[in-house]
Amino acid sequence: MKVVVTGGAGFLGQMLIRALCERGRLTRTDGAQYAIEQIVSIDQAQTGRLFVDERVGYVVGDIANAQFLAHVLARDTDSVFHLAAVVSGAAEADFDLGMRVNLDGTRALLECCRAQATVPRVVFASSVAVFGGVLPVVTDDTYPRPATSYGVQKLIGEYLVGDYARKGFIDGRSLRLPTIVVRPGKPNAAASGFASGIIREPLAGVEAICPVDASTAMWVSSPASAITSMIHAHELPPEAWGGQRAINLPGIVVTVAQMLEALREVGGDAAAARVRMQRDETIAKIVATWPANFQPARAVAMGFARDADFRGIVRAYMEAMKAAG
Amino acid sequence: MKVVVTGGAGFLGQMLIRALCERGRLTRTDGAQYAIEQIVSIDQAQTGRLFVDERVGYVVGDIANAQFLAHVLARDTDSVFHLAAVVSGAAEADFDLGMRVNLDGTRALLECCRAQATVPRVVFASSVAVFGGVLPVVTDDTYPRPATSYGVQKLIGEYLVGDYARKGFIDGRSLRLPTIVVRPGKPNAAASGFASGIIREPLAGVEAICPVDASTAMWVSSPASAITSMIHAHELPPEAWGGQRAINLPGIVVTVAQMLEALREVGGDAAAARVRMQRDETIAKIVATWPANFQPARAVAMGFARDADFRGIVRAYMEAMKAAG
Numbered sequence: 004m005k006v007v008v009t010g011g012a013g014f015l016g017q018m019l020i021r022a023l024c025e026r027g028r029l030t031r032t033d034g035a036q037y038a039i040e041q042i043v044s045i046d047q048a049q050t051g052r053l054f055v056d057e058r059v060g061y062v063v064g065d066i067a068n069a070q071f072l073a074h075v076l077a078r079d080t081d082s083v084f085h086l087a088a089v090v091s092g093a094a095e096a097d098f099d100l101g102m103r104v105n106l107d108g109t110r111a112l113l114e115c116c117r118a119q120a121t122v123p124r125v126v127f128a129s130s131v132a133v134f135g136g137v138l139p140v141v142t143d144d145t146y147p148r149p150a151t152s153y154g155v156q157k158l159i160g161e162y163l164v165g166d167y168a169r170k171g172f173i174d175g176r177s178l179r180l181p182t183i184v185v186r187p188g189k190p191n192a193a194a195s196g197f198a199s200g201i202i203r204e205p206l207a208g209v210e211a212i213c214p215v216d217a218s219t220a221m222w223v224s225s226p227a228s229a230i231t232s233m234i235h236a237h238e239l240p241p242e243a244w245g246g247q248r249a250i251n252l253p254g255i256v257v258t259v260a261q262m263l264e265a266l267r268e269v270g271g272d273a274a275a276a277r278v279r280m281q282r283d284e285t286i287a288k289i290v291a292t293w294p295a296n297f298q299p300a301r302a303v304a305m306g307f308a309r310d311a312d313f314r315g316i317v318r319a320y321m322e323a324m325k326a327a328g
Numbered sequence: 329m330k331v332v333v334t335g336g337a338g339f340l341g342q343m344l345i346r347a348l349c350e351r352g353r354l355t356r357t358d359g360a361q362y363a364i365e366q367i368v369s370i371d372q373a374q375t376g377r378l379f380v381d382e383r384v385g386y387v388v389g390d391i392a393n394a395q396f397l398a399h400v401l402a403r404d405t406d407s408v409f410h411l412a413a414v415v416s417g418a419a420e421a422d423f424d425l426g427m428r429v430n431l432d433g434t435r436a437l438l439e440c441c442r443a444q445a446t447v448p449r450v451v452f453a454s455s456v457a458v459f460g461g462v463l464p465v466v467t468d469d470t471y472p473r474p475a476t477s478y479g480v481q482k483l484i485g486e487y488l489v490g491d492y493a494r495k496g497f498i499d500g501r502s503l504r505l506p507t508i509v510v511r512p513g514k515p516n517a518a519a520s521g522f523a524s525g526i527i528r529e530p531l532a533g534v535e536a537i538c539p540v541d542a543s544t545a546m547w548v549s550s551p552a553s554a555i556t557s558m559i560h561a562h563e564l565p566p567e568a569w570g571g572q573r574a575i576n577l578p579g580i581v582v583t584v585a586q587m588l589e590a591l592r593e594v595g596g597d598a599a600a601a602r603v604r605m606q607r608d609e610t611i612a613k614i615v616a617t618w619p620a621n622f623q624p625a626r627a628v629a630m631g632f633a634r635d636a637d638f639r640g641i642v643r644a645y646m647e648a649m650k651a652a653g
Contacts, residue, residue: 098495146471148572155491159484166480170423247473
């Protein structure tokens with residue numbers, strides 16, 4: 004079978020492709036498992052060192068370009084993991100870019116999916132940014148009122164995935180990912196980027212700035228849990244989703260103070276001392292619109308797992324960094 | 329000031345244009361009232377007899393054609409009432425047409441609005457079809473889960489109107505209209521069309537088929553109330569809307585049995601006898617996804633009015649028909 008991963012050159016995309024290669028198999032529309040023969044990554048640019056496997060190919064192009072997408076998906080794509088997006092801070096700063104990639108891109112992709120020979124399974128990486136405003140707790144029935152253009156665009160993507168699924172064009176599933184911590188590499192334009200930065204940089208001996216108050220709570224997940232959830236979402240039968248194709252993923256709620264405490268426990272006092280609290284109103288304002296306290300009952304019932312605690316996330320990151328040299 | 333009405337040649341569009349001409353004034357972004365100098369109707373086709381006034385012009389064109397829209401709105405449009413849409417039944421039967429008109433059209437219009445010299449007020453006619461599934465009661469916090477493509481497209485329009493408003497591109501307001509009863513003229517492709525047909529046709533001495541069970545409840549509004557609400561929505565200051573730009577409009581809940589009873593009271597036994605109950609699974613299935621019991625607390629607090637009872641709606645329709653000859 005053929006699998007397409009958009010945003011495949013990014014951090015999560017690379018982890019997903021590696022996990023798919025290790026796994027070797029996925030379930031197709033007929034309910035049976037097949038060997039993954041081909042994985043095609045679509046991304047806007049070729050970044051540094053990419054994961055190599057004989058089954059994996061990398062193409063570079065614009066996801067909002069329908070013709071390009073049609074070439075890549077051809078008519079033989081069985082599964083799509085749609086991770087490509089302009090992140091929250093960038094979509095807020097450049098409205099048109101966000102609309103083009105996050106909305107037009109998703110729509111162009113769904114149209115290509117609809118044109119496949121067999122109905123493809125589509126896993127769409129949405130975000131808790133679909134929620135905004137003051138929300139003491141978010142349940143599966145909380146009305147999504149995004150406070151950012153990124154959140155609006157992701158939510159529209161979810162509704163499209165849902166309607167394409169209802170019409171039988173695709174077998175779609177949307178996952179509202181918590182903030183992913185710890186992301187390796189360089190900071191990106193996501194407003195949530197600091198949450199990784201205040202762990203990653205101090206552990207590497209570099210100073211980091213925390214732009215939000217220590218009392219700020221966030222709903223977070225490790226990268227490993229997010230990847231596990233994406234594959235689990237793909238493997239669940241359509242009946243498990245029914246008419247509701249979007250789901251709040253499990254995560255853990257953690258304050259910045261607790262994150263820094265975990266950093267101290269794992270990295271020592273020297274690491275913790277490398278974080279400087281310096282409020283950035285723009286970032287603090289965006290992050291304040293993201294609720295932190297979820298009750299993802301449906302996802303738990305559907306078998307989605309979550310991380311045990313934040314200390315474990317930091318420890319796993321440090322071990323992965325050591326292993327990578 | 330210049331006002332644009334999309335779908336202006338339709339039934340509600342015509343009523344709105346007439347009401348705007350009678351009123352003569354609207355509030356602009358600066359908060360002051362100005363005389364309406366020009367009303368431009370945009371519609372896909374020129375239909376029969378149109379309301380004539382020296383301030384009103386009619387243009388025919390495709391609302392999804394951005395260039396056409398840019399010509400019509402130019403850069404001097406102060407207010408837009410966006411009523412043009414492919415109705416529910418048609419959008420379900422022709423997915424691509426619904427997406428083109430209801431989604432692309434709305435987006436093209438919003439982009440044109442954004443290009444105006446002053447920030448225009450935009451009133452978007454959304455629908456209770458944004459709700460679906462089994463909902464005993466719909467409050468202002470009920471999660472919209474549309475069960476039709478029409479509902480999805482309207483909901484996406486709402487989210488775009490909300491985000492364009494948040495970004496300051498427009499001063500937008502979305503109204504979730506109840507089913508409008510009684511519509512005059514010929515039946516349209518709306519799944520709700522029968523609700524008008526079972527009153528209109530019998531009163532005109534013609535037989536009508538009712539495709540849903542007598543126990544089916546609906547959330548309805550008279551055309552006059554809908555027009556009053558659209559103008560009220562336009563006139564409310566932006567502060568009244570705040571960050572929540574979509575609203576459930578007040579209406580009245582009525583079962584088909586009660587509608588037929590009102591028909592009998594107003595039109596007599598002969599009229600009531602002209603309705604034949606003949607279930608149509610396709611229509612019954614769509615209508616069953618529309619909740620009927622709303623608690624529109626926010627709209628009531630904001631001064632939106634509702635009809636007194638269904639008998640009054642039928643009576644007003646009969647009087648309007650008599651007056652029109």
